[in-house]
Amino acid sequence: MNRSGIASDLRAATAVEVTKDRNGVDQVVLRSQRGASARVSLYGGQVLSWRTDQDEELLFTSSKETFKPPNPVRGGIPICFPQFGNRGSLEQHGFARKKIWVIDQNPPPFLQHNDSNDKVYTDLLLKPTEEDLKIWPHSFEFRLRVCLTVEGNLTMISRIRNINCKPFSFSIAFHTYFSISDISEVRVEGLETLDYLDNLCQRERFTEQGDALTFESEVDRVYLSSSDVIAVFDHEQKRTFAIRKEGLPDVVVWNPWEKKSKSMVDFGDEEYKQMLCVDGAAIEKQISLKPGEEWTGRLELSVVHSG
Template sequence: MSMVQYTNLTDPRPGLEVVRGWNDVEQVVLRSPRGDYARVSLLGGQVVSWRNDHGEELLFTSSKAIFKPPKAMRGGISICFPQFGNCGTLERHGFARNRIWALDEEHRPLNHNDNSSKASVDLILKPSEDDLKCWPRCFEFRLRVSLSKDGDLSLVSRVRNVNGKPFSFSFAYHTYLSVSDISEVRIEGLETLDYLDNLIQRERFTEQGDAITFESEVDRVYVSSPNVIAVLDHEKKRTFVTRKEGLPDVVVWNPWEKKSKTMVDFGDGEYKQMLCVDAAAAERPITLKPGEEWTGKLELSQVPSTNCSGHLDQPGII
């Protein structure tokens, strides 16, 4: 990561910082007044970095990640659309994360403090001819990524059925959090919920623990979940708070040791330093009639791990 060179580009839109990153793919840089930082790649609309004001990277990226279009890199926050998972003829987790997005000219990209004190960028994805061949639905996907003055990261997705017939899709913000040691991490907010276990043919179970902890491979879809959950990292004394809207499910994934060794773009022992906690619509698809629009929101913040329950009681900001 430290060896990657970035080149600033001249861009006609005031306040918008665009750089060229891996394989010459453009990225947009967002900064907060206090020094928090995020980078968004136009490949996939993917958040590839989120750092706090101390310079700590909060998202995990594998040391073996492949930074080469048309595939998404292993890490960050990728956009899974129009499917989450692997089914039918579409590529795994859909094609949105593997396409080049455009800056949305209809919505002014911002990289300065506006009325909401956020630095933001607006991106748009429309289906190509090849996309329509494999998934013949006419849609517009608009994505806004923002960094607040306090360093909170938010993503707002809007999918519109432009014309034609109704269509359905599943969705996820595939979010790789950077943790100190997976054995020192727990998730609060998903207790007593039903989940689908992807390791056992999506069989349905009910969560029994007071919190979710990790001792082996986990791949679960927690259904009808609360809009606020917390990921506590005991060693770093840090808590990630996730707030979501329009996304009923939470996917929790860690490949553990055995599966890690089968993944070409993932280091053998890196499962210890990551945890995926995805805001998603995975159990039941979202259906849009012609002209209808769906909105799904995610906000991530990091706070000291002193009183997690207090953070969970706070009202959502997004």
Template sequence: MGHSTSLWNPMPELEIMKDCNGVEQVALRVPRGASARVSLLGGQVISWRNERGEELLFTSIKAIFKTTKVVRGGIAICFPQFGNCSALEQHGFARNKMWSIDYDPPPLPPNGSNGKVFVDLLLKPSEDDLKCWPHCYEFRLRVSLSMDGDLALISRIRNINGKPFSFSIVYHTYFSVSDISEVRIEGLETCDYLDNLCQRERYTEQGDAITFESEVDRIYLSTPNVVAVLDHEKKQTFVIRKGGLPDMVVWNPWEKKAKSMADLGDDEYKQMLCVAAAAIERPISLKPGEEWTGSLELTAVPSSYCSDHLDHLLGTT
């Protein structure tokens, strides 16, 4: 890791650190022992640990640490596009930009961070950015950790332009799992999806749950606001709650593609699963002065607990 510094530490639960390249990271901790770490490069959450110190997010052992590119894993912010559909770099530029700590953010709605440890980050376009994507915006990101160890991200994107613009956004979340063959996703049954392995052909999910036996690369559309990822071997369930993000990306590269990726170990596909809240099919449009808000909350609970409440949770939209 790096060393801590006293640049900014108004609360004992927050600490500024630096990685091996000197990039600042903010560590959040709560009294029961849960923690999270956020890098100012990309506004990327690079660690989320429960009260027992177990890592809940996947990061590749071959992750490449640079000052210009996020690492393979954690939660990366893809904005203003997802995929490679324009002159912009793949998945947009926000994930490879240096964010700043926002010391004076506009207030969130009541209860937005009550009882939580949080940090506010800010991204604004540089002159070079405006040449590629000529829109003035303010992207504010709050990353918070509740006293129970729940991780939340709240994004606010404001158009400070003289003209409207549209964007897509994805919280590209890599969950750490015991074995991909022991994992299933519940809550996406009967949803339509675009299959990136079949030229984005549209299909309807037929299974009672999504399980994994080969490469999967899909964008599920108009999804419920609560989805669960059940890990049978760990007896652990991730509950994903989202707002303002109608779509969900589900991805695992499987063996062949994993071997072709320089920053992913050959067999690491077995220990990872991307389930990412998103707005892709219908990009968000903002008129001058308008602001969009999107949220993601992640909870990790024992599967025995979740099974008692899962039907209720997945019935919540």
């Protein structure tokens, strides 16, 4: 093997590392050539950390989080599947975020986007257990590829296949907790003129009137049929998150504000100031799969510093 081949192999060996967290749960650490990183827990298939090449954490996790199953992790990017919120008969946000996923050693090939070129990535797989089938009687394969580009962008590609003999429908959301300087210094663009369902008003439908969304109180909304690019501007940090998505028409925006924060045991009373959830999602119109059909969704997160 020539030197470049050895160097390439060494890079590959250090770019993806499987470790254990403090509770003994396996996690995968991805590192880009320039030093950005992401950490993905096999509990929930959940991205827990996304850091720039300057070691700046971009995702929020509550200081009260213990990371002990079977509790869901308050922060990072929980995957809400096959149900979002309490819109169905399952527990809040479905069961995928509270299941142990496995590393998928031999995933079917990805046919678009060159999702392995110049990227470090890991492939995870979730299949239903017998217990899952008792509460949601549909056989599926949920494949998740988490990629980190050379520039440090984080991409999540989901493929859900119906391996059942009958059709089923589901909703899904990537409940991304962005780390921000102060909620009063943040605005969201890309939601102008959209209809949204307000979960604080029994899901009543409204139309967004403002040029940009800013925050002065609790917000819990599902924006419908959004564009494929949403931007979160953090003026104090002088940085902008860009959210690009495919197959995920809706956008959830959530901040619990002061009163609700104090009622959440896994969340600090003042932590609402340092986080904002903006999710790529498919909620209002559920995704339906016939036997053998597969759905693909894609979420790409990037950050730009302006100062």
